[in-house]
Amino acid sequence: PSLLNKQQFKLIFDAIYSIYNISNNAEISFEANPDDLTSEFIASISELPFNRISIGIQSFDDRDLKRINRRHTGQDAINAVKNAQNAGFNNISIDLIYGLPEQTIVEWKKQLEIAFSLNVQHISSYGLTFEKGTALWKQREKGKVQTIDDDTMNEMYQILITEMTKNGFEAYEISN
Numbered sequence: 001p002s003l004l005n006k007q008q009f010k011l012i013f014d015a016i017y018s019i020y021n022i023s024n025n026a027e028i029s030f031e032a033n034p035d036d037l038t039s040e041f042i043a044s045i046s047e048l049p050f051n052r053i054s055i056g057i058q059s060f061d062d063r064d065l066k067r068i069n070r071r072h073t074g075q076d077a078i079n080a081v082k083n084a085q086n087a088g089f090n091n092i093s094i095d096l097i098y099g100l101p102e103q104t105i106v107e108w109k110k111q112l113e114i115a116f117s118l119n120v121q122h123i124s125s126y127g128l129t130f131e132k133g134t135a136l137w138k139q140r141e142k143g144k145v146q147t148i149d150d151d152t153m154n155e156m157y158q159i160l161i162t163e164m165t166k167n168g169f170e171a172y173e174i175s176n
Helices: 006-019 041-045 060-065 074-088 107-117 135-141 151-167
Strands: 029-032 052-058 090-097 120-128
Touching: 006 041, 041 074, 052 074, 074 090, 074 107, 090 107, 107 151, 120 151
Parallel strands: 029 052, 052 090, 090 120
Antiparallel strands: none
């Protein structure tokens, strides 16, 4: 969605609102990659009916991001959250992945610390899965990346649950 501009979104919303009766308290989410969420872009969409932004951060660690072929940096991710907050968005969700190649327990804890420091309202976190046909899948098949062992994945998940609870988050979804 962040490839569209304000006018394109306006056309979509005009069509939706002309056909459907939308509740005043409907949650209308906008999903984006961090590097698309410049202060200018967020300012342009802030007049639209979006009231939740979901940001596909995946990691704040530049090495992790490079290994999974993401185009943003950790700083881009932090800036995206701050840009959304500065534009008045107060319902922000971020996505994180644990069990990334070469990620350690200490590094995973650091990811969570950064996430909590940003004062976001939702955190979706997923254990890494290797999807057939993706670049990461091919790297694993060639032995260029290693999967995290099940015990470490489980420990990362347990840390996630403990730290989320300590920081006032409540689980409302389990995807896998």
